[in-house]
Amino acid sequence: MVSLSSALQQHLSQPLIIGSVTLHSRVLQSPLSGVTDRAFRQLVRRYAPTSMLYTEMVQATGVCHAQQLEKIMDIDAAEQPISIQLFDCRPDFMAAAARKAVAAGAKTIDINMGCPVNKITKKGGGSSLLREPEVAEAIVRTVAEAVPVPVTVKTRIGWDDQQINAVEFARRMEAAGAQMLTLHGRTRSQGYHGPARWEWIAKVKAALDIPVIANGDIDSVAAAVRCLEQTGADGVMCSRGTLGYPFLVGEIDQFLKTGIMPIAPTPVDLLRCAREHLGLLWRYKGQKGIHQARKHMAWYIKGFEGAAPLRQKLCQITTVDEGYDLLDGAVLTVKLQYRPFCPT
Numbered sequence: 001m002v003s004l005s006s007a008l009q010q011h012l013s014q015p016l017i018i019g020s021v022t023l024h025s026r027v028l029q030s031p032l033s034g035v036t037d038r039a040f041r042q043l044v045r046r047y048a049p050t051s052m053l054y055t056e057m058v059q060a061t062g063v064c065h066a067q068q069l070e071k072i073m074d075i076d077a078a079e080q081p082i083s084i085q086l087f088d089c090r091p092d093f094m095a096a097a098a099r100k101a102v103a104a105g106a107k108t109i110d111i112n113m114g115c116p117v118n119k120i121t122k123k124g125g126g127s128s129l130l131r132e133p134e135v136a137e138a139i140v141r142t143v144a145e146a147v148p149v150p151v152t153v154k155t156r157i158g159w160d161d162q163q164i165n166a167v168e169f170a171r172r173m174e175a176a177g178a179q180m181l182t183l184h185g186r187t188r189s190q191g192y193h194g195p196a197r198w199e200w201i202a203k204v205k206a207a208l209d210i211p212v213i214a215n216g217d218i219d220s221v222a223a224a225v226r227c228l229e230q231t232g233a234d235g236v237m238c239s240r241g242t243l244g245y246p247f248l249v250g251e252i253d254q255f256l257k258t259g260i261m262p263i264a265p266t267p268v269d270l271l272r273c274a275r276e277h278l279g280l281l282w283r284y285k286g287q288k289g290i291h292q293a294r295k296h297m298a299w300y301i302k303g304f305e306g307a308a309p310l311r312q313k314l315c316q317i318t319t320v321d322e323g324y325d326l327l328d329g330a331v332l333t334v335k336l337q338y339r340p341f342c343p344t
């Protein structure tokens with residue numbers, strides 16, 4: 001049985017204060033490139049009405065030049081509170097992009113200092129900033145001076161096991177003006193492998209005055225509670241646990257607020273949610289949305305008995321109607337499988 005200690009309950013019952021922004025939820029939906037677009041956020045928002053949502057990361061230089069990236073920053077007033085995440089290594093470009101992001105409606109500006117992808121680290125962005133703390137400080141300071149909203153940082157515990165510098169790095173970001181820090185409990189070399197090392201999150205939490213949000217392996221209510229108890233963090237951020245499961249942030253939020261364990265969605269609920277997600281991607285992105293929907297559909301049916309042939313078909317859809325037909329057919333099959341036996 002999952003339960004919260006009274007000390008933790010007391011701590012979590014307070015709003016989360018990020019500089020001038022007050023949040024009434026301590027569960028956050030992480031930025032996920034290729035995932036946290038308007039369609040996905042609309043579903044997360046339904047179950048988590050007060051949680052902070054994040055856009056996919058936006059390259060600061062791209063914001064100035066590419067129309068495509070302006071689409072990433074396309075946010076709706078109903079989505080608030082929402083943060084726009086930026087990445088780059090040039091403070092002046094970051095500041096210019098941050099001003100645009102605020103004009104687009106960002107409640108906070110988050111700076112990505114954790115992305116492990118070579119294409120980004122080679123250019124000095126993402127997790128490579130862990131090895132360039134002076135540049136990271138300059139970015140935070142310049143952006144904080146440029147915008148009237150809080151600036152936050154999302155980073156990892158270090159570059160690799162030989163260079164774990166989370167505590168010192170986090171202190172420097174706080175001193176430079178960061179108003180909240182989210183820590184993914186893995187090194188850059190770990191990528192997404194191996195368990196998240198929450199003990200480092202506890203050390204960073206103990207060292208900072210600003211809120212510290214725990215990230216990594218928060219994939220259930222139980223994991224969130226365990227992490228909060230072990231780290232003393234001010235909140236949790238959900239990531240891969242939300243792929244094909246936009247209910248997660250809301251479920252954890254409900255439990256932290258009420259102590260009541262949420263009722264898990266049924267397979268039919270998941271299929272209906274997948275259908276709605278497909279429809280939203282079609283509405284917002286047209287044909288490109290159909291292609292993007294394929295991976296989402298596969299995530300929704302992960303773990304379903306005999307899902308392989310359905311997954312294969314869903315991964316080949318070219319029209320929204322093909323997807324609807326497959327998902328509607330699956331709803332029918334699931335309902336028949338689960339129909340209780342009624343003797344006549």
Ligand SMILES: Cc1cc2nc3c(=O)[nH]c(=O)nc-3n(C[C@H](O)[C@H](O)[C@H](O)COP(=O)(O)O)c2cc1C
Pocket residue numbers: 030031032033034035056057085112114115154184192196215216217218219238239240241
């Ligand atoms: C598909 C995918 C896309 C991601 N995109 C971003 C991103 O745009 N910005 C970011 O800060 N982190 C990004 N991340 C990292 C996650 O936000 C998170 O830090 C990481 O997955 C650890 O949490 P988890 O173990 O719960 O998945 C991404 C991760 C995945 C799997």
